[in-house]
Amino acid sequence: MNRSGAFRSRILHVTSTDPLRYEYLEDGVLLVEDGKVVDLGAAEVFGRAGFALGQCLHEPDYLIVPGFIDTHVHSPQLDVIASYGEQLLEWLNKYTFPAEARYADETYAATSAVAFLNSLLEAGTTTALVFATSHHKATDLLFDAANEKNMRLIAGKVLMDQNATPELHDTAKGGIADSEALIRSWHGKGRLGYAITPRFAGTSSVEQLTLAGELHQRYPGTWIQSHISENLDEVRWVSEVHPHVDDYLDAYERYGLVNERSVFAHCIHLTESERRRFADKGAKAAFSPSSNLFIGSGLFDLAQAKEDGIDVALASDVGGGTSLSMLRTIADAYKVCQLKGYSLSAMEALAMVTLGGAEALHLDPFVGNFEKGKEADFIMLDPNATNVMSRRIGFSDSIEDEFFVMMTLGDEKTIAATYVAGEKMSL
Template sequence: MLKVFRGELLHFLADPAKVSLQDSYQYLEDGLLIIRDGIVEQVGDAVDLLPTLDKDIAVTHYENGLIMPGFIDTHVHYPQTEMIASYGEQLLEWLENYTFPFERQFSDLEHGKNVAEFFLTQLLAAGTTTALVFGTVHKESVEAFFTIAQQKKLRMICGKVLMDQNCPDYLSDTAQSGYDDSKALIEKWHNTDRLQYAITPRFAPTCSTEQLNKAGQLLSENPSVYLHTHLSENEAEIAWVKELFPDSEGYLDVYDKSKLLGRRSIFAHGVHLHDSECQRLGETNSAVAFCPSSNLFLGSGLFNLQQAQKFNVNVSYGTDIGAGTTFSMLSTLNEAYKTQQLRSAKLDPFQSFYLATLGGAVALDLEGTIGNFTKGAEADFIVLDYHATPLIARRMQHCTTLSEKLFILSMIGDERHIKSTYIMGEKVMGEKVMGEKV
């Protein structure tokens, strides 16, 4: 089945921090995106491609908007959806007072399905088409999530939390049961349709060395799965890790000793990293998920993007619901810009949109599969609306460059500015548009 979309179009080809800006993206003021059976077949100028199409092919034409790949969220907790905006704590107290009691409910498969349905609908409405997702310690939480994601034909990654110490008894597993449950979930779900599995130790303080080693064993036995955990988010957390693992050289070294670093390893936060840790992350092609909304909400600190870039660390964005306070990647770009301002550093809008799309794909080792419109990529994309609100419509009247448009979207944009969301070329969110065949 051939589908054709016309409009202003943008996607990234490389990291603007590593190549010249003009070589990092492709922008078409009047472009055509051609999709066959849910896969990108061609992208180019409308004036060149329209004459090559059969005359009876319907063209969906978007005006006053921007077609671009769907956003990629590389750190988010679906079980924390209903505890978003819980007041007044920093990380460790927040976990104890809010997170753990909420996660207890996810032993119930039907509860998990209900929350997963709402969570995924919220992501799609915000223009996020792929996410790396925490479950809970309960095997049922992952079964529920993957069941709903599969029904929606989404590319999603999720894993069962591993947690065998310093946590409530009702959320504790063991090194062996965590291994066994994760192995069973990998065998059932990893690479089933568009679903992939992530081995998910919550963070070092809640995992014994034995459990971290079993996670490393799982990773070596299943090299195509992911490793997803937290790293250096909060200063009290870092001090606690030092007490719990006195023989390690630092927080990252705890994971390194268990062989958890690698091309598909994503560490959330990394707010307080030493240069030596960034160097090690870069050497191992590991990634850091930058979660500005969460870092500000919990008072954790300001991520040092320039430090990560200096050591060639793969960086992407995470909303980190529910410490993060928004599903919107546009709002996350807003927070990211401000954190870098507070570090006396500039975050260019091209760089920011790269991190939200192709940067996320690179972090997840999915470049060529999602994240841009290269031939053969899966056609998950969105349309951003320049006229979504009277304010943005009025502000856009004064734009003279693409950079200005992107910056305005990232500063005052949110879920309202996602006109449509498409999964494998099929619209799943949004209203009918001019020229659309119904």
């Protein structure tokens, strides 16, 4: 495999999220050795220093940006993406749980894991925080497939010992033992990490939530991922399942599951007290606009979350979301923000799916931009991917406007190539 190369193209990356700063090279060179960025600069400067520009892979039209980061996605739910007509709790029962039950079959789980990862890469996503199913073996196979591709992936076996379909239930202790075995096998191996993954408070017993918090204490380098306050019926239902808690966040907080390594999808209907505690604990919100619109859950208030000091990253939440493409996810985020009176800028959006996503996952020492020494996960965007995009970008007078067009009109077709640690992925 070839993990080195010189890439000459237009290059854009975010160098700081707070304050927001980015660098654009109209004719740049990205130099990669052994899967890492060793240099970045203007082609002219490289040439003057004696670098033989002829050795570069030269794509003057393409725009190279860091690989996208999806902070909340369900690998088995590619099988139920685009399923009609239900809201959250019914959607889970009618579509999701039967689909996830198929992952008990190991052959099916193995081939599906590869299909899922190829679909991420096709969309330009090189890092993701992933819910597998409640099956130990299927989760093991997902890690195995990601390791094979050398992807920087964080994933976890779903903990779910009540209130789902019985064939998907683990047990409080059994689910934790499986999670611990997976941590020992995969956490820190290659570019992989483990996330302790209670599906949501309603589908885990107090015993399981307690043990999950203890497991994180034993392995503090792991992540925690779950859902919170996606839909008002769900918020009510969780308060019935756990009548002893003060509010939804408390159903995680009191078991040690809310800290700076926790990522909670949705966060739409959090109360003021919950938002304050969420921010104080440094937990991260995974804004999933496509899913929230499709399932009809509500409109996340990004401006409010920022005012509250909550770190927000973006997520596809497939299969509630209708696309793995982070470009389409940004397009939906922009529309949700517009409805909330906030215009999400192109560069803020780019930050959210690259360096900002990396920071939310504490992966910014490794990925998120082209700082020297970081892993060379990057994609090539094709401004001529469609006639409409090409025509509109013909009228662009700035890189900000051009990326805004790409995020509004783009999808998998815009991704001309995906590189993982310097290696071009063939899909």
